[in-house]
Amino acid sequence: MLTVALTGGIGSGKSVAGKFFADLGALVVDSDELSREVIDRGTKGFDEVVTTFGDEILSAGAIDRKKLAQIVFSDDAKRRKLENIIHPRVREAFEAIVAKAKAGDIVINQIPLLVETSGGSRFNKIIAITSSIEARRSRLKERGMSDFEIEERMKSQVSESERLKIADYVLSNDGTKDELLNQVEKIFEQLRIDASKN
Ligand code: ADP
Numbered sequence: 001m002l003t004v005a006l007t008g009g010i011g012s013g014k015s016v017a018g019k020f021f022a023d024l025g026a027l028v029v030d031s032d033e034l035s036r037e038v039i040d041r042g043t044k045g046f047d048e049v050v051t052t053f054g055d056e057i058l059s060a061g062a063i064d065r066k067k068l069a070q071i072v073f074s075d076d077a078k079r080r081k082l083e084n085i086i087h088p089r090v091r092e093a094f095e096a097i098v099a100k101a102k103a104g105d106i107v108i109n110q111i112p113l114l115v116e117t118s119g120g121s122r123f124n125k126i127i128a129i130t131s132s133i134e135a136r137r138s139r140l141k142e143r144g145m146s147d148f149e150i151e152e153r154m155k156s157q158v159s160e161s162e163r164l165k166i167a168d169y170v171l172s173n174d175g176t177k178d179e180l181l182n183q184v185e186k187i188f189e190q191l192r193i194d195a196s197k198n
Pocket of ligand 1: 008009010011012013014015016139140175176177180
């Protein structure tokens with residue numbers, strides 16, 4: 001079994017690449033999705049977030065992620081508080097998935113904040129996905145994010161060069177989705193070889 005991190009800034013194409021890897025047979029886990037699940041209603045994470053940030057972050061009894069984002073992306077101390085609630089739980093949830101994986105599985109974790117959380121050492125291999133700021137910005141705008149939201153999120157993430165330093169493999173996503181798929185296929189072949197040695 002091989003554990004692989006797929007990391008990149010917001011809008012770099014992690015979800016698209018993750019889907020391609022899943023189509024090829026990898027077990028793909030999205031940390032963004034886990035980070036929502038660990039604060040779902042009824043979880044300890046939910047209780048902790050509400051205790052920390054107050055009832056005003058609720059909408060119809062559930063955590064309103066937009067409201068929460070507005071609070072934490074403009075206040076570093078609050079952002080760290082939220083991360084301290086969410087990150088350990090996301091790691092735990094990922095470890096539980098890994099514990100259930102089979103011997104030959106390639107488990108890929110789409111994870112935006114790998115460098116920021118010094119999480120690289122938890123994985124056998126790291127893939128960084130890069131894309132120009134302009135391409136990322138225009139894709140995110142198409143997805144409905146405002147300039148302000150994009151800037152705030154980008155500010156809280158490290159630069160591309162920091163990610164490249166820790167990467168075993170690099171996906172360059174400045175072309176078409178087909179061009180990305182070609183690279184994903186090549187890297188997946190390599191990961192199969194890595195997995196067989198592991
Ligand atoms: P991330 O998960 O890293 O935030 P996504 O994979 O969601 O990024 O990509 C952001 C947006 O850009 C999505 O709407 C996606 O469909 C689009 N996108 C990603 N890569 C490409 C590409 N090579 N060409 C065109 N659109 C792309």
